[in-house]
Amino acid sequence: MIKQEFDEIASKEFVQGGISIGASSFRMVKSYYMPFLYDKLIINMITDLGRSMFLIGQLGFISIFLSQDLVQVDPGIFKFINNSITWPSFFANAFRDIRGYIWIPFFPSLAITYTILTFNVFAKGLQNLTKQNVSYF
Template sequence: MSRIVIGTRETLLTIVGIVLVRTIVSLILGVGSFYTRAGAVLLKVWEAVFSFMPTIIIVILLLAVPPIMFSPNRLLLSALIIALAETGRLAEFIRSKMVGLSYETYMEAAIASGGSRLGMFRRYYRPMIGRELGGILAREAGRVMFLLAQLGVVGVFINQMFMSQEIRGTYEAVVTSDAWPVLLLDLQKDLRMAQWIPVSALAFITFAIISFQLLADGLEKRRAERLGSRG
């Protein structure tokens, strides 16, 4: 329990950092793909690269690349890889929302009256994205928490260090973290000898994922109620 409490801050800060990077890049890519042909092509290529296999497999393979595995900045590189792995999916969601809004009747009237791209973005698209942003952040936080838990089960952590063992000619993975997924490192052994360790970690991880999901649902419900009251 002490390790779970100590690791709460690190776990949540890691999630927040990954979600912020993913959201910022997705906003740039999504908006760019809506307005420019080059952006649309980039988004298609991005999705093709990162969607040909499950996200967890892509992340594991990229983290196993030697320059990343042994980099002194492995923590930052690992967080960046996890953030970018699902950027295409989120960018496509943002683009589709903008496409849907562009077919609204009042948008057609605004275009017919000579509205500029910048003016249309400021007046219509940016407020729409802002209303969606809270739900997006909460849902992505749940996704990241679930992915980190999956990586923990297979013994992959974003803040590992690999120490050289010259006598054996191998490297030993040393975990320098107290984050919740680390408690799943010896999952098979602990399930036989110390079940409370993985059970406690999984309970808090599950609670966090459900909380993020409920928060996203609540924000979306509140947004819908506000729009309904305005209508």
């Protein structure tokens, strides 16, 4: 998506003018490309935050966490231990807890769902805002 935007901007006459006056590649990116791409990059970043939150929640079910330590249990036997208190860490025993203590996986999943929804709504609002204020010279 960003590559298509770069290609579209590269075909504009003012970019060709910048190339013809000998602007450096840093100057081309800073002055000719980035003013048109800031909003799209920020919207993509916020949308990707929601996607990565979803992925982190999924990895919690199979006990893969972002912050783990390798601890020696017995001589020659090592085990990964989670050393953080995060929402996905409550999913490690979700299959066992769902039968008895349902609130343990329920409230972290509710918080993750709310966070993902918030990121998506925020990105959609920014996208609508940038569509209204678009002006190309």
